[in-house]
Amino acid sequence: MDELTRIPVGGDRPYDVLVGRDLLAALPPLLAGAERAAVLHAPPLKAHADELAERLRAAGITPLTVPVPDAEAGKDIEVAADCWARLGAAGFTRTDAVVGVGGGAVTDLAGFVAACWLRGVRWVPVSTSLLGMVDAAVGGKTGVNTAAGKNLVGAFHPPAGVLCDLAMLDSLPAVDLTAGLAEVVKCGFIADPAILDLVESDPAAAVDPTGAVVRELVERAIRVKAEVVSGDLREAGRREILNYGHTLGHAIEKVEGYRWRHGHAISVGLVYAAGLARRAGRLDEPTAARHRTVLTTLGLPTSYRADAWPELLAAMRVDKKARGNRLRFVVLDGLAETGILDGPDDEVLFDAYAEVAA
Structure with a gap:
């Protein structure tokens, strides 16, 4: 050991x-x-x-x-x-x-x-x-x-x-290692921007499982999650931030019959959540654009089928964060500054999806 x-x-x-x-x-x-x-x-x-x-x-x-x-x-x-x-x-x-x-x-x-x-x-x-x-x-x-x-x-x-x-x-197959990095990147956006700096400064090291960078990324991401869940085991409050990108991501997984890798679906979900926050006036353009840049650098997908929106919207309505008929999304108000977007208009939801539609 x-x-x-x-x-x-x-x-x-x-x-x-x-x-x-x-x-x-x-x-x-x-x-x-x-x-x-x-x-x-x-x-x-x-x-x-x-x-x-x-x-x-x-x-x-x-x-x-x-x-x-x-x-x-x-x-x-x-x-x-x-x-x-x-x-x-x-x-x-x-x-x-x-x-x-x-x-x-x-x-x-x-x-x-x-x-x-x-x-x-x-x-x-x-x-x-x-x-x-x-x-x-x-x-x-x-x-x-x-x-x-x-x-x-x-x-x-x-x-x-x-x-x-x-x-x-x-x-581990390279595609699975890369898919797992979507959750690491998520932790960078919601709590520890040093993760994003590590990926951007040396993308090759971020996908080398034998190197020190991957170990640091793993430990940093675990520390983010450990700190959050320590104070909120049952997702009654702050733990919701760990679902950043997951509302659309889980919907994609369901529509795909769980044939898509979780990390690939979450990658698209992260880009969608950033675009949604930007359209709602919550997030600045450079931080929103950084989502697509970082994920693309790692070779992760950032778009999904344009014709899937009706199915995705129906799937999102049974998301764990939904309340009654209102959709709720974890969003960013700035780098490492999380919040909730409660009940956005259907037009805003659709326009944000148009940005990730292939």
């Missing part, structure tokens, strides 16, 4: 996010006292899950490896039900635990399985993607998708700890 960074997440049930390389040895101590641990993993990560299982066995914890469908296909209530059946058959009790090994979809599922089993057992996400490290694994949000939309069924269930093993990024 190389140099380890511990980033604390506060609240009623505090825990640490551990960032470093080759962190498998850090897992057993987080599960001390458990007799059994289910290791949920996507099929491509079987070897990694098996290695984790051996470390648990050596620590006196009986592992149960549970393969689940990869990516968003795994975030399904029937997949969760199958996991619960396996826990029941293995005799899992309140002192046992669940581990999620994979990207954000797998850790979301693992956390939801843990939150519901016996009304909540210990769990640990072992994040293997950039997106998972800076977003899904931190904050205690768990859930599955439904036909009505993404993440509409879930629970707030903080983990016992989070492992972000940077060595896993070395073999």
Whole structure:
């Protein structure tokens, strides 16, 4: 294990996010006292899950490896039900635990399985993607998708700890690494502009998983999220700012049947949110334009189908931030200055979309 960074997440049930390389040895101590641990993993990560299982066995914890469908296909209530059946058959009790090994979809599922089993057992996400490290694994949000939309069924269930093993990024497909950077860029706009400076000063270093820049970007993004969720676990207030770009982004994912990468959808959503704030008189033109520039520099998409607007508008109306018939958007009033745009006119919504329509 190389140099380890511990980033604390506060609240009623505090825990640490551990960032470093080759962190498998850090897992057993987080599960001390458990007799059994289910290791949920996507099929491509079987070897990694098996290695984790051996470390648990050596620590006196009986592992149960549970393969689940990869990516968003795994975030399904029937997949969760199958996991619960396996826990029941293995005799899992309140002192046992669940581990999620994979990207954000797998850790979301693992956390939801843990939150519901016996009304909540210990769990640990072992994040293997950039997106998972800076977003899904931190904050205690768990859930599955439904036909009505993404993440509409879930629970707030903080983990016992989070492992972000940077060595896993070395073999991550380049397109997935880049997609994860959309959430990092989001953190730059809402709270830590140094992230934007790092990307703009050396875009090549920002996509090199073996370098120091990626580690700094990961740690900075995690610190942003940790600071926000520490004071607002259940998204009753400030945590909403983490949804910057997500209202349209989640709508794109739904329209695409979750075939688009989350980061790609959020990238378009960020450009849309910036344009919306500019048209509403909330954000200056240079800061709005900087969204498209930074994201394009990384090779992320900034536009979507022009003919999709009616479907997107319908999907946005069931967004978690909506209140009754009014849409609410997280927007910027300036760099690292967030606010809420409540109930914008349909004309403003459409005109902002025209700017991102392909």
